[in-house]
Amino acid sequence: MKKLAIVYHSGYGHTAFAAQKVFEGAATVDGIEAKLVAVGGDHVTPWEELKNADALIFGTPTYMGSVSAPFKGFMDESSKVWMGREWKDKVAAGFTVSGSPSGDKQSTLQALSTFALQHGMVWVGYDRMPEVYTGVAPENARNRLGSFSGLMLQAAQTAPDQSFLPGDLASASDFGQRVATLFAKKIR
Ligand SMILES: Cc1cc2nc3c(=O)[nH]c(=O)nc-3n(C[C@H](O)[C@H](O)[C@H](O)COP(=O)(O)O)c2cc1C
Incomplete structure (x- = not known):
């Protein structure tokens, strides 16, 4: 099994909820062992575990137009x-x-991709054609926000499990599956 870690910070639970969906999508791919790793705040970063992972997906809320301070700390x-x-x-x-x-x-996505490229990593974007173009209603459309350099999600100021549109949640698992699938191809 090859290891994929979803490394995220979440101040109020929304990014954590999305990370779980990314995880669920990645976990559907054969040969991939996916894991959630929370960083920032009281979490101690498992550096050795990240070193042993073969792929990393970074997730952070956007705070003041960039990554959250705890994620920047990481x-x-x-x-x-x-x-x-x-x-x-x-x-x-x-x-x-x-x-x-x-x-x-x-x-935020620019900060994340620059970070990964500084580390010499291979940056993978989100390939999904925004489904609103094919007539899917916005609330159900994957890649509703039309972002290709990474996944963008919008959360209402409600409880995390009620704050995402169904299409955004589908995007999160789709994105996790896409990265894991590409990764699986790279290692074969
Ligand atoms: C300090 C702070 C700064 C924020 N800045 C932005 C922002 O720049 N743009 C935006 O659309 N939302 C902003 N928000 C809203 C959050 O991005 C949104 O509530 C998100 O779902 C929080 O994710 P979390 O629950 O994982 O922390 C901000 C929220 C906080 C607390």
């Missing part, structure tokens, strides 16, 4: 890993959750 702490090139050639991808349809999530 990024900065990874400088020792960077120095040792421990993540070089691993597959990387990213997703972000915010309250507004835009919310400046692009800045």
Whole structure:
């Protein structure tokens, strides 16, 4: 089995809820062992586990137009890993959750992709054609927000399990499956 870790921070549970869906999608792919790894706050980052993973999907809420401060803390702490090139050639991808349809999530994805590329990782985007183009109602459409450099999700200011449109949740598992599938191809 090849290992894929979904490394995320969530202040109020929405990104954690989305991460679970990404995990569920990745776990459907044969030969992939997916795992959720929370970072920031009280969580101790399992650096050795991340070193042993073959692919990392990063997830963070968008706070003030960028990654959350706890996730940035994780990024900065990874400088020792960077120095040792421990993540070089691993597959990387990213997703972000915010309250507004835009919310400046692009800045967050740029921060995540730059981070991965600094580590020498291979950045994978989201290939799904926005399904609104094919007549799917916006609430059910995958890639509703039309982002290709990574997955963008919007969450209402309600309880995490009530805050996402069905299409956004489907996007999250679709994205996890896509990254895991590409990764599975890369290693074969
Ligand atoms: C400090 C802070 C800053 C935020 N900044 C943005 C923002 O720049 N754009 C946006 O659309 N939403 C913003 N939001 C809303 C969050 O992105 C949204 O509530 C998200 O679902 C939170 O995810 P979480 O529950 O995983 O922390 C912000 C929320 C907080 C608490």
